[in-house]
Amino acid sequence: MKNIGFLSFGHWSPSPHSETRSAADFLHQSIDLAVAAEELGVDGAYFRVHHFARQAGSPFPLLAAIGARTSKIEIGTGVIDMRYENPLYMVEDAGAADLISRGRLQLGVSRGSPEQVIDGWRYFGYAPAEGETEADMARDRVEVFLKLLEGEGFAKPNPRPMFANPPGLLRLEPHSEGLRDRIWWGSSSNATAVWAAKLGMNLQSSTLKDDETGEPLHVQQRKQIEAYREAWKEAGHEREPRVSVSRSIFALTNDLDRAYFGSDRNSRDQIGMIDENTRAIFGRSYAAEPDELVRELKEDEAVQAADTLLLTVPNQLGVDYNAHVLESILTHVAPELGWR
Numbered sequence: 001m002k003n004i005g006f007l008s009f010g011h012w013s014p015s016p017h018s019e020t021r022s023a024a025d026f027l028h029q030s031i032d033l034a035v036a037a038e039e040l041g042v043d044g045a046y047f048r049v050h051h052f053a054r055q056a057g058s059p060f061p062l063l064a065a066i067g068a069r070t071s072k073i074e075i076g077t078g079v080i081d082m083r084y085e086n087p088l089y090m091v092e093d094a095g096a097a098d099l100i101s102r103g104r105l106q107l108g109v110s111r112g113s114p115e116q117v118i119d120g121w122r123y124f125g126y127a128p129a130e131g132e133t134e135a136d137m138a139r140d141r142v143e144v145f146l147k148l149l150e151g152e153g154f155a156k157p158n159p160r161p162m163f164a165n166p167p168g169l170l171r172l173e174p175h176s177e178g179l180r181d182r183i184w185w186g187s188s189s190n191a192t193a194v195w196a197a198k199l200g201m202n203l204q205s206s207t208l209k210d211d212e213t214g215e216p217l218h219v220q221q222r223k224q225i226e227a228y229r230e231a232w233k234e235a236g237h238e239r240e241p242r243v244s245v246s247r248s249i250f251a252l253t254n255d256l257d258r259a260y261f262g263s264d265r266n267s268r269d270q271i272g273m274i275d276e277n278t279r280a281i282f283g284r285s286y287a288a289e290p291d292e293l294v295r296e297l298k299e300d301e302a303v304q305a306a307d308t309l310l311l312t313v314p315n316q317l318g319v320d321y322n323a324h325v326l327e328s329i330l331t332h333v334a335p336e337l338g339w340r
Contacts, residue, residue: 002339005044006037006326007078007246007310010056019318023054027062029319034066034073036323040330041340044074044106046310051084052116060093067101074106078204078246078310079186081112082138083121087145091172094149098176105179108204109145110186111138114275139195142185146199148172149180181239188280193224197231202242205302207283207312208274217269217283221245221302244308247300248285251293251328260317261287290332297337309337 012018012026020026034045045066047056056062063075075097080090098105111134117123121134128137148154153169185196186204190212193203205221213220225243232241250261267284274280286296297303311329313322334340 002306002334002337003043003074003244003308004330004334004339005042005046005074005076005244005308005310006033006313006322007046007048008033008056008313008315009048009050011316012054013316018316019321020316026056026315027065029315030056030062031065031069032319033313033315033322034075035069036319037326038070038073040323040327042073042326042330044076044308044310045070046076046078046106046108048078049080050115051081051120060097063105064097064100067097067104070101070104072104074104075101076106076184077108078206078244079108079110079112079184081115081121082109082141082145083112083126083134084124085109085141085145087141087148088172090145091148092174094179095172095174095176098179098182099174103176103178105176106182106184106202107179108184108186109142110204111135111192113208139192142201143199146180146183146201149183151175151177184242184244187224187228190224190227193228194231197228197241198235200235200237202244203228204244204246204310205306206246207248209281209283211271211279211281217281218300218302220281222305225302225305242308243306244310245302245306246310246312247283247297247303248287248312249293249297249329249333250285250287250325251290251332252288253290253328253332256321257328260314261285290328293333294336297333303337 010026012020012022014021020029037045047059049056049059051057059077066075094107128134151171153171155170157165157170184202184204187193187196189210196203209220252258252262269284270282272280286293
């Protein structure tokens with residue numbers, strides 16, 4: 001059984017070719033697409049977070065708004081860059097969004113990727129400690145965030161508070177029970193996947209990964225998933241972990257689909273440098289007639305190994321077209337992959 005969600009990068013552009021020309025367009029259309037996706041039976045609505053870009057930079061108001069307009073669909077991120085986050089304030093925002101959605105938040109976090117500006121987190125007032133890298137800073141904040149989500153008191157109360165306190169040390173509010181088990185780590189390497197498993201986080205593996213073996217992306221991801229699940233088992237966690245992979249998948253069912261994606265040139269993995277030190281592998285896109293898509297996806301070892309598939313959507317093509325993209329996958333492809 002697969003969970004199938006959509007993943008939006010939330011682009012907007014003033015171009016006349018874009019249906020999403022402003023931040024307001026993106027936000028309102030994202031809510032509308034989540035509502036439409038829920039009506040279609042899609043399992044999740046996820047959003048990528050980038051700062052200093054014409055994309056989703058502040059996810060929690062959007063997640064809360066979607067939570068208030070929907071009742072079943074999972075709502076999440078893929079991912080929040082923890083280099084930019086205050087983990088205490090984030091606990092409050094996440095707790096509120098989760099309570100508004102009645103426990104449907106699936107929060108993906110990560111060390112982040114190269115951003116639009118140099119060391120953008122410094123503008124937010126953050127810097128790694130002496131001897132620490134920005135990746136260390138992000139992972140340290142994740143550990144603080146996870147600990148605070150457990151809801152244990154840690155702050156000494158004022159002996160003369162404005163309002164009466166419960167007994168003992170105080171925790172951050174609002175607290176949402178169970179959210180700690182719905183935090184995902186966006187991993188680009190085998191080592192951080194194992195680290196996430198030890199901490200009891202679910203795993204998100206996207207269309208971009210460190211090229212650690214030279215093998216196709218789906219093979220490297222399958223091995224990453226296996227390493228993660230083995231580390232989870234060794235850690236002795238009681239619950240079953242969840243694993244997602246994201247893919248660009250388009251079922252060509254009409255002339256408009258064929259016009260947009262019929263000559264897709266990204267049908268093979270690509271190799272590139274994500275920074276001066278990291279060689280990365282970028283996953284291929286899938287665009288074909290439904291029967292051919294089913295055949296290709298059954299050969300994708302990571303899609304077969306994961307329990308959740310996130311479909312990246314071309315959000316600038318508008319709500320109606322993206323709902324059509326999702327409906328085509330759910331109708332013509334997903335059942336053959338074990339969904340429902």
